[in-house]
Amino acid sequence: MSEKPEKLIDKKGLRLDGRRSDELRPIKIEVGVLSNADGSAYIEHGNNKILAAAFGPREMHPKHLTLPDRMVLRCRYHMAPFSVQERKSPAPSRREIELSKVIREALEPAVFVEYYPRTGVDIFIEVLQADGGTRCASITAAALALADAGIPMRDLVAACAAGKVGDTVVLDLMDIEDKVGSADVPVAIMPNLNAVTLLQMDGILTSEEFEAAVNLAIEGCKKIYAMQKEALKARYMAVKQEEEVEE
């Protein structure tokens, strides 16, 4: 880790990258970026750069994992060795295995799994560059990859973290704030259903601070949700324009 900065929030209430406490990092989302995947999305969330792809519904391998009444959703969250300061071994770490599980559980409530019995859907997430909040950005991208694959969903899933830096509850922590700050609360929601599908926390918060952090994170998720919808529309507007040109 680089040198610890003196203060993460200055006198004006601005953070190291000039954001206010309730401000998101710049986010860029693109849908349909991979030609071989059934659905895909790329997100740049601050300095995070993440690719997500969805394959399926397709036949499951190994076959004995199929379920007679529903599709099986599988998820692999993986960090590239060059995505962090010190090279990360490409073998899946315990952290990545846990995150794969919580990301899957964050996405699954949105998917109509009962529509495709005996099939599987695989979600692959590759973190190309990490800068804090990769699980949230991964969920945001993976939900779009699922939608892009045409898998029926109740809603998109948007994710964002809030946390505590110094004495302030802040939105969307970057890596340094996560490491030096005192708490991190990643949240994923299906905005139309008022449903929280991912919730984790580490650090110490009072009940009041926790409530404030959850509410702040939900507000952040809603902003990201708007961007997701724009990105999804942009993808199909482009398809439509191509078709019109061909005609």
Place this chain on the structure above:
Amino acid sequence: MSSLITRVRLKQIANLIEKGKRLDGRGLGDYREIKIQQGIIEKAEGSARVLLGKTEVLVGVKIETGEPFPDTPNEGVLTVNAELVPLASPSFEAGPPDENSIELARVVDRGIRESKALDSEKLVIVPGKRVFVVFVDIYVLNHDGNLIDASALAAVAALRNTKMPNYEIENDEVKIKQGYTQLPMRAYPITVTLGKINGKLIVDPWLEEEEAIDSRISLAINDEGNICAIQKGGVGYFTPQQILEAARIAKEKAAELRKKVDW
């Protein structure tokens, strides 16, 4: 984990909870009976066995010396591992840890780590070079639901029971001396898990209820009643109101358990 109980039974569990009752006679906010035994494995530096109803978890603590992590040269090392031993449930299989056991270990780890339960600066022998490494091994012996709370309880109970070897430094070598000192601790987190079914929250779900609930939430609460770690699990969701309600219940239950175990 594959479902081992019939749909009729699941429906019965859900219907009862709807009426504020449970199959085993408990209220929605009641824990099963808790029994804690400490120091039952003599070869371990610390150990504890926890019975939460029929759920049984054994935790052994081993202490070794090793190198600190480069980013925390002045802190000891804590490692938590969980084994879902095949004899504990027909759904457990031998082999490398699966995502369930990794999640269990990491959730217990976060509760201990984030509450700063271990006074890790006191675990340093030579700063930057040699520290005590505390291995917490969770052994699930019988799975009857709510492994997280039982394991978290057993882990802290075992740490409270842990003795560190005395040592001296001779020519830059660490020499273990006779005798032991108590493992230095600052906090005793308690983890409370709630399950959600048809919008109702239940505390301490047992095995069959775990099959019936659509999601769970585990909160580690420190001595001051603050939240220090959370994990939502399962393929369902919570509304923001339910989460705050769960946090309120967890705080209350943690205080109740703390009194019961006298930490």
